[in-house]
Amino acid sequence: QSVLTQPPSVSAASGQKVTISCSGSSSSIGNNYVSWYQQLPGTAPKLLIYDNNKRPSGIPARFSGSKSGTSATLAITALQTGDEADYYCGTWDSSLRVVVFGGGSKLTVL
Amino acid sequence: QVQLVESGGGLVKPGGSLRLSCGASGFTFDDYYMNWIRQAPGKGLEWISCIGSSGHAIYYTDSVRGRFTISRDNARNSLSLQMNSLIAEDTAVYYCARNPVRITSLGLVNPIWNFDLWGRGTRVTVSS
Numbered sequence: 001q002s003v004l005t006q007p008p009s010v011s012a013a014s015g016q017k018v019t020i021s022c023s024g025s026s027s028s029i030g031n032n033y034v035s036w037y038q039q040l041p042g043t044a045p046k047l048l049i050y051d052n053n054k055r056p057s058g059i060p061a062r063f064s065g066s067k068s069g070t071s072a073t074l075a076i077t078a079l080q081t082g083d084e085a086d087y088y089c090g091t092w093d094s095s096l097r098v099v100v101f102g103g104g105s106k107l108t109v110l
Numbered sequence: 111q112v113q114l115v116e117s118g119g120g121l122v123k124p125g126g127s128l129r130l131s132c133g134a135s136g137f138t139f140d141d142y143y144m145n146w147i148r149q150a151p152g153k154g155l156e157w158i159s160c161i162g163s164s165g166h167a168i169y170y171t172d173s174v175r176g177r178f179t180i181s182r183d184n185a186r187n188s189l190s191l192q193m194n195s196l197i198a199e200d201t202a203v204y205y206c207a208r209n210p211v212r213i214t215s216l217g218l219v220n221p222i223w224n225f226d227l228w229g230r231g232t233r234v235t236v237s238s
Contacts, residue, residue: 035224050224099157
């Protein structure tokens with residue numbers, strides 16, 4: 001069981017918007033930055049969002065992140081079939097003194 | 111080319127040992143903390159260990175502490191993970207990943223806990 005809670009699966013139609021939630025605690029999300037990762041089938045994860053809402057160079061503006069209290073959200077607009085992947089949130093847990101990840105959310109583009 | 115390349119995975123019997131390596135290129139290796147993150151078959155990501163840029167700061171998750179040892183050689187731009195007393199639950203793809211640091215106004219080096227570069231992974235299977 002993961003320290004951060006994500007929905008196992010999400011889906012939306014091509015061209016639409018989807019959001020993925022990530023719920024934690026005061027010692028994890030509540031007091032630390034959140035990052036998001038995209039893992040396409042058969043590949044290594046890739047950083048999508050860091051410091052809650054910043055995008056690394058090369059990541060399209062269709063991907064955005066936000067944080068409120070002990071929860072974070074990844075939003076993807078203008079969905080494409082190429083966005084089908086597993087998405088993970090991650091952060092530091094100040095009490096456990098480890099990096100924690102969510103269990104991952106599988107995105108299906110209908 | 112900025113990249114991380116893992117090696118050393120394979121099939122090992124329960125109770126056995128294995129040493130993973132990760133070679134870095136294209137960036138200043140000792141500017142970064144380095145990590146091992148694993149993914150069991152069909153499962154999510156699990157962070158297991160981190161080592162600071164100079165090698166002095168070391169972190170482990172509870173499930174591997176005392177069995178695994180992380181180390182780095184900044185002269186050779188390499189990261190290692192010595193895995194002993196392996197169990198079936200250690201079966202996974204092992205990724206090395208870097209995380210950046212932030213230097214405070216007091217000159218302290220603090221890790222920033224996001225992973226901006228990953229290797230392609232090396233597969234470890236623990237089975238009799």
